[in-house]
Amino acid sequence: MSDPSPTEDLPPIPGKRYFTIGEVSTLCDVKPYVLRYWEQEFTELEPVKRRGNRRYYQRRDIIVIRRIRALVYEQGFTLDGARRRLAGSVEKRDHTESRQVVRQTIAELEGVLRILKSTTRERETLRTRGELPPQGP
Template structure:
């Protein structure tokens, strides 16, 4: 993956407008996923079920858009396979309400948590030193 590709993955997605229904093109833009990928994910993830109307047109609701973002995060940002993402979503649904924080923060080993805490302490110490020496 090139550096440009990684910037695309980490870019923030736009806010979801307060609407009842979204066309597939709108969901594609809101979630940064191509329409053909959304149609494929509908087959692979039973949780993703947009309403189909006349002419087989798909209309996604708020929950569907959030589910697409969860799936995108699992696949593109956290590196899950389709099967792994499907299993993870099942586990999270069994555990109660699905929380975006649960998806955005993968479980870290204890050593990584320790390092993360040490980095936070160092950052806090550096910030306090910077306050001692105003510009």
């Protein structure tokens, strides 16, 4: 791990829930002491701490670490610059996710509206046939 390799040369992230600092160090080609330091510098990194303060990282943490690594080691950003860039990409992602949630909510509401209109038409048809009592006041 003396000279960091390009991010595309890193191994794939295994499909498990938690990773130790040693596993993350290998997966991201970053030394454990650097990972511990980055935790202090980047609020996006939040490994779960259990038994004796052992760190357990999740997939999202590994993705953030790889992004930080690329910004610092490959693109030449300072930690402050990487922090700002990362915060900007998080804001963009949050905005994009918010728009997706709004679109999905609109689609669901339109579906509910179609069902309500259809039900209302069916009730009116049944009323005109005399199969339902007239609507009350």
